[in-house]
Amino acid sequence: MKLKICGMKYQDNIKHVATLQPDYLGFIFYEKSARNFDSESIPDIDEAIKKTGVFVDATLEFVIDKINKHNLQAVQLHGNESPEYCSTLKSEKVEIIKVFSVKDEFNFERLKPYEAVCDFFLFDTKGKHPGGNGYTFDWNLLSDYPSTKPFFLSGGIGLEEIEDIKQFTNSKASKYCYALDVNSKFEIEPGLKNIEALKAFKKNLSEVLDYKKEHVMNYNVNEKGYYGEFGGAFIPEMLYPNVEELRQNYLKVMAEPDFIKEFDQLLKDYVGRPSPLYFAKRLSEKYNTKIYLKREDLNHTGAHKINNTIGQILMAKRLGKHRIIAETGAGQHGVATATVCALMGLECIVYMGEIDIARQAPNVARMKMLGAKVVPALSGSRTLKDATNEAIRDWINNPVDTHYIIGSAIGPHPYPDMVTRFQSVISEEIKWQLKEQTGNENPDYLVACIGGGSNAAGTYYHYLHEPEVGIIAVEAAGLGVDSGESAATSVLGKEGIIHGCKTLLMQTKDGQITEPYSISAGLDYPGVGPMHAHLAKTGRAEFMAITDDDAMNAGLELCKLEGIIPAIESSHALAIFEQRKFKPNDVVVVSLSGRGDKDLNNYIEYFKI
């Protein structure tokens, strides 16, 4: 668990406290507080310590001014700041900590609107003043905490609470507790901290505060666009204004009530959501476990891709863009983009590798029928990676009126996070559907195939911080991981930069990006989204690689056992049951990301049908 020491005021005391290496130091910018920080500057302290500004219903200008002036890395909001207010500040590249005061009870519903726009919640004791009241609230209330957002525990924590904290950290209520926040109980006078008492506190709680025993790992993107060490925005300056405009606005726009309303309405009436969660009885019998299929194949246009394109087209409209570009490999994302452009009456240009155009004729025809212009990518290897390059080049050449709809959880920040959020409707639905069907919203395992990782990110999103839910990520092994013809990025990839993002990617030892291979065009990408690179690196997800042959057989098996023809991408996820045993009572949810219509030719050729 992390430690935040709040209410710093005096220069020498600040330097002194910093030597104790807390994770956060808090500076209160609120005139009515006895600890109001009114010095000209904060002394130089170790950069690892996050300087946190604490505000109470301050104007945005005031907060932003303090962020810049003092180089703050986090802001803590104690008043009635709205979700929109939080999301505006989020574009300042600071962590947002929203405070909620708890007394004898707390309505957790209040947290909901803040989920998308804050990095942390902070629970403080309700008292006369915003913060610094000196007594604790009943921490057991937090055992009903319905969220997975990491939180700070605050309010009256002092040396006498050490035993209670130890107990608390062993209880369910602390599951998402990220940090302890201390203030008034460690003071000689308001704002002047007692070093010896702080030392004793750290020493007595060294077990709890030891970062190696961190029990809340953050799998979400941080304020700079990184998942652990992966992500970021490695883009040429020509793209900076476009990407920056998106970064500053995406959370704000996504939090607008009329955006949420339109998005939800279209997902329901146009896409056909919620997609069913189907208990696959015969498949379950065969593998002696409980398999549920999340039926993204039943969405309009036949895959999960449309969840993202609906979200992004609404985003593009709100940003005033009227020209849409996209890349596509197999054509699924191209079709989903052409579809929403037709729906909104916007110009649509889809880049597609010359080789893929030849391989995927039906989808090319679909895009054209939907009014899109399909432009062949003639450079490099003339497949998905090159189509993505061409789309990025188009964006460089059309910086003002164009929005680029990326089709997976890849690319420069904020794309991976934005695409993930749009796709997260998948796990949002799984939660209540599973609860309805089994009484428990948590499965034992979630399984999804990974190309760039958008259906997987959406399937995992609301479960990332539920340690008891196992996550299985399935990559395409092609002809075999060691065959030289594979797309198993987590095994074959090394850290590097592709399409503006630091992640795992397949490359030569000189850093030239190599061509992957899979029978499934949708998994044929040399990189993987940064979230998945992080899940692989931290061991949060178990990665498996499935060959062409195993995937094709699993696809045919689903046809025979359940009457469902899956996309070959999704067949990769289904193939794990031949390789990995589950217990009879395990509930395993598989993302059936798409339907097999587009792959009929492949199936026909492969099985000589």
Next chain:
Amino acid sequence: MNRIQTKLAEDKKLLSIYFTAGYPNIDDTATIIENLEKNGVDMIEIGLPFSDPLADGPTIQASSTAALKNGMTTEVLFEQLKDIRKTVNIPLIIMGYFNPMFQYGVEAFCKKCQEIGIDGLIIPDLPVDVYHEEYQAIFEKYGLINVFLITPQTSDERIHYIDSISNGFIYMVSSASTTGAQSGFGTVQTEYFERIGKMNLKNPQVIGFGISNNETFTQATQYAKGAIIGSAFVKHVTNNGVNSIDTFVNSILN
């Protein structure tokens, strides 16, 4: 003083030429550099080819693909350049994408550059803030100047920030485009050049993208310290090989 800074201090307009290392033939690197210097070019950008050059148009893409096919790698380039300072005195800059440098190891790459006598780097996909936070100290340790791009869309605030972190010149991209995209400058461009000129930046500007002949070179250098030619030169060697570099350079300067 770094050779780039010395060159920028000269009282003349500078011509800088980009070429893709390993193209048209793998062993052309030293010949091209020596010929460019001999014919009066002021500065050279040696393109380290990359499989996925996002900021480049078709000409440089094709030369990069061909160079990689010819066997160009970071190691090979360093090997070819190891004695270059015995014959060449003008500033040499390596221009390349970040991933190959990242794989080589940024520090090892910079060290090697210093050993060879490379003066600076242009890395279009290494953003200024990442450079500043993670790599500036390394570049400076090895005496390398990192050159940043600005475009017509770059805000004044950001230009000032880039200026504050630069210590050579600012690469002023002439229009919102990839390399080799356009020819000639209209009023939109010249107004942008003027706007930047009036900002009193501490670093001189050198204009690149869309400069292909004497006319565009002359026009660009009315507004800036120098100009960079890339695609037009790559096209020239595609059509004429490396023996008529004098013709090309003369056509620009005269």
